Amino acid sequence: MNSVIGPFDTNLIAQEAGIAALKDExxxxxxxxKNDExxxxxxxxxxxxxxNYIESQANFVMVDTGKDDMDVFNKxxxxxLL
Incomplete structure (x- = not known):
């Protein structure tokens, strides 16, 4: 089962909490x-x-580490997962 579930999937409880958070202005x-900070x-x-990086308005920033992206991803x- 774990081989088809991504490491960052969210369960139903987390999804419901996210919906409630979005309603809390x-x-x-x-x-x-905090995201801006x-x-x-x-x-x-x-x-x-x-x-080098690309400025963002999202909750992530694209950065060039100068290393192979799959190597960085796997590390x-x-x-x-530990």
Whole structure:
């Protein structure tokens, strides 16, 4: 069963919690602000490390690590699954 389930799939309880969170405008405002702070932190650190990146309005940032993407993906995936 685990071979067909992705590592980041969400269960029904998590989906219901997500729907409730989207209806909470104060929580949404808080999360948007935290997301913005996090992106700014990453930009600062990427600049410090000399890494190229694409600025984003989402909850992720595309960064060029200078390494093979599948190698980076697999190493990060192993960290998540441990």
């Amino acid at each position: 104060e929580f949404l405002k808080f999360i948007v602000e 996090g992106r700014k932190y990453y930009y600062k650190e990427f600049d410090r490390l000399g890494l 990060l995936l192993r960290k998540v």
